[in-house]
Amino acid sequence: MARLAQTHGLTDVQQEILSTVRDFVDKEIIPVATELEHRDEYPQEIVDGLKELGVFGLMIPEEYGGLGESLLTYALCVEEIARGWMSVSGIINTHFIVAYMLKQHGTQEQKEYFLPRMAAGETRGAFSMSEPALGSDVSAITSKAVKDGDEYVLNGQKMWLTNGGTSNLVAVLVRSDEGHPEGTAPHKSMTTFLVEKEPGFGEVRPGLTIPGKIDKMGYKGVDTTELIMDGLRIPANRVLGGVTGRGFYQMMDGVEVGRVNVAARGCGVAQRAFELGVSYAQQRHTFGKPIAQHQAIQFKLAEMATKVEAAHAMMVNAARKKDSGERNDLEAGMAKYLASEYCKEVVEDAFRIHGGYGFSKEYEIERLYREAPMLLIGEGTAEIQKMIIGRRLLEEYRFQG
Numbered sequence: 001m002a003r004l005a006q007t008h009g010l011t012d013v014q015q016e017i018l019s020t021v022r023d024f025v026d027k028e029i030i031p032v033a034t035e036l037e038h039r040d041e042y043p044q045e046i047v048d049g050l051k052e053l054g055v056f057g058l059m060i061p062e063e064y065g066g067l068g069e070s071l072l073t074y075a076l077c078v079e080e081i082a083r084g085w086m087s088v089s090g091i092i093n094t095h096f097i098v099a100y101m102l103k104q105h106g107t108q109e110q111k112e113y114f115l116p117r118m119a120a121g122e123t124r125g126a127f128s129m130s131e132p133a134l135g136s137d138v139s140a141i142t143s144k145a146v147k148d149g150d151e152y153v154l155n156g157q158k159m160w161l162t163n164g165g166t167s168n169l170v171a172v173l174v175r176s177d178e179g180h181p182e183g184t185a186p187h188k189s190m191t192t193f194l195v196e197k198e199p200g201f202g203e204v205r206p207g208l209t210i211p212g213k214i215d216k217m218g219y220k221g222v223d224t225t226e227l228i229m230d231g232l233r234i235p236a237n238r239v240l241g242g243v244t245g246r247g248f249y250q251m252m253d254g255v256e257v258g259r260v261n262v263a264a265r266g267c268g269v270a271q272r273a274f275e276l277g278v279s280y281a282q283q284r285h286t287f288g289k290p291i292a293q294h295q296a297i298q299f300k301l302a303e304m305a306t307k308v309e310a311a312h313a314m315m316v317n318a319a320r321k322k323d324s325g326e327r328n329d330l331e332a333g334m335a336k337y338l339a340s341e342y343c344k345e346v347v348e349d350a351f352r353i354h355g356g357y358g359f360s361k362e363y364e365i366e367r368l369y370r371e372a373p374m375l376l377i378g379e380g381t382a383e384i385q386k387m388i389i390g391r392r393l394l395e396e397y398r399f400q401g
């Protein structure tokens with residue numbers, strides 16, 4: 001039987017990369033993921049292995065030491081990795097968004113300085129928009145940068161920083177009123193700063209504190225933190241792109257590719273849930289036969305597999321659209337929305353197929369059940385995706401009467 005979620009039209013190079021990553025996932029991630037997750041342990045060996053495979057530089061151009069691959073290749077790798085353990089895809093995701101933002105918007109000096117280090121995995125990126133009082137409403141950001149000579153002084157508190165502790169480069173979005181008179185639209189008075197820091201917790205640079213890991217329901221292993229700026233001084237040449245007031249657009253561009261990425265993670269987790277469900281259903285017997293022979297369970301499997309296929313197709317479509325140079329916010333929003341919702345449903349069905357054992361920590365599905373909800377929230381909730389989709393539809397189907 002053909003495996004689910006096949007992608008047609010891949011080049012030999014893409015196929016080779018994917019089969020290498022899949023092999024790594026089967027041998028190095030799946031066997032240890034649940035144990036590490038239960039201990040909330042950072043998967044250092046896995047990260048080192050992915051560095052060696054070049055995954056941290058997958059989309060970074062070859063001239064900066066990366067593999068120069070497409071968003072599609074990247075998303076398909078993320079799908080494979082999330083199939084093994086969603087947290088590992090989270091370790092790569094913020095790094096990838098920051099590298100993408102640098103590639104698209106950085107000054108030549110910033111690209112030359114950061115991208116080769118990022119391709120090697122020496123510099124590891126995190127990005128920070130959310131604050132304690134806001135996530136969806138980015139325009140309400142209150143953290144602020146004020147110019148002081150050749151530097152900016154940053155103050156404020158950030159929240160939900162994935163890889164906040166383990167990264168050494170954070171792209172931070174703050175309000176910067178300099179040059180933007182009062183009354184300027186919020187999205188035109190924001191700036192992205194490239195903040196270098198030591199990895200770890202506590203005061204990691206004068207004026208910058210990473211307090212500690214937030215204790216989460218799932219998505220363990222990867223660290224998620226707060227970030228406190230108290231008189232943090234950043235040189236003017238660390239404004240992304242060299243010009244203030246463009247941060248909102250730069251971040252939204254980053255989040256757009258991030259959405260394809262989250263869709264890919266949803267696809268990977270759903271695939272694993274299907275694999276676990278279809279396997280268990282053939283082993284567990286009730287009323288004299290394997291439960292897979294009861295039509296109700298077969299119907300569940302059919303629904304699950306259909307959702308896996310549909311989500312994969314939409315994710316691939318969104319990635320290909322971006323790779324072709326076209327705007328893909330509609331496709332990325334739809335793919336993220338559908339893949340994360342389907343992921344939650346497929347995981348729940350696989351959980352139900354496991355009966356009481358699904359509730360036991362001995363079974364992998366227990367971990368997936370705690371991981372799937374994160375995908376409903378990260379890179380914009382379902383409501384935010386629907387707002388984007390709705391707005392774009394009204395642009396495309398404008399009433400001409």
Ligand SMILES: Cc1cc2nc3c(=O)[nH]c(=O)nc-3n(C[C@H](O)[C@H](O)[C@H](O)COP(=O)(O)OP(=O)(O)OC[C@H]3O[C@@H](n4cnc5c(N)ncnc54)[C@H](O)[C@@H]3O)c2cc1C
Nearest residue numbers: 127128129130134135136137160161162377379380381383
């Ligand atoms: C584990 C984890 C990791 C994260 N990592 C990062 C990170 O690395 N960097 C980062 O910047 N952020 C990160 N986030 C933050 C994440 O992006 C936000 O949590 C998300 O955008 C939602 O924002 P919020 O939590 O403030 O919810 P709110 O914005 O307060 O929303 C609450 C509810 O109201 C709904 N809602 C809000 N506005 C509207 C509206 N206009 N119409 C209808 N419904 C609406 C939302 O859909 C949601 O259901 C992370 C979050 C989590 C949980």
